[in-house]
Amino acid sequence: MEKMIKFYDxxxxxIAGESIFGKDKxxxxxxxxxxxxxxxxxxxxxxxIGSIHASMDALTGPIS
Numbered sequence: 001m002e003k004m005i006k007f008y009d010x011x012x013x014x015i016a017g018e019s020i021f022g023k024d025k026x027x028x029x030x031x032x033x034x035x036x037x038x039x040x041x042x043x044x045x046x047x048x049i050g051s052i053h054a055s056m057d058a059l060t061g062p063i064s
Contacts, residue, residue, distance in 0.1 A: 008026055
């Protein structure tokens with residue numbers, strides 16, 4: 001029996017936060033990836049979004 005790969009959009013990743021990291025593999029679309037990069041580099045993010053910055057680095061890599 002094959003294991004299902006979970007697919008997350010931007011909203012579901014932001015809601016789940018760090019809880020999805022370190023578990024099963026998952027997939028995101030290129031659009032989600034771009035939205036995460038835009039959020040990560042935005043100066044206008046709120047405290048809650050800013051708090052998951054480290055988790056996003058785990059997915060997208062640190063900002064150079």
